[in-house]
Amino acid sequence: MPFKETFLSDSAPASGEFDTTVLNGLSVTVCYEIGKAEPDVGIMGDYVENMWILIQKKRKNKGPIWEVASWVEKRLSDEDWAILEERAMENFYER
Numbered sequence: 276m277p278f279k280e281t282f283l284s285d286s287a288p289a290s291g292e293f294d295t296t297v298l299n300g301l302s303v304t305v306c307y308e309i310g311k312a313e314p315d316v317g318i319m320g321d322y323v324e325n326m327w328i329l330i331q332k333k334r335k336n337k338g339p340i341w342e343v344a345s346w347v348e349k350r351l352s353d354e355d356w357a358i359l360e361e362r363a364m365e366n367f368y369e370r
Contacts, residue, residue: 293366295359297328298350304329304341307363321367323360 289309296302310324330344351359 289367291363291367291370293362295362297347297355297359301330301347303344303347304331305359305363307360307367309364309367321364323363326356326359326363 290307291309292304292306294302294304306327306329307323308325310318310322312318312320312322328344328347329341330347331339332342333339
């Protein structure tokens, strides 16, 4: 697991990850942070505050490393991001 899961607290957002495929079958790990509801500013429920995509990059004789895949993120549509945000919220509440 490349990213440590945390839970909602007063000081830090909750975080987690899940594995999925994007762009016609590319395997990725989606990491996310969940922000708490802020009723005083009109945000009535928890929300995805930050999300990024990691891919496992293979290196000769050194084993795999995890790398932020900004090139993948740029190719995702708004609809793709909305689906990933929904999945992140489902993943968070299923814990």
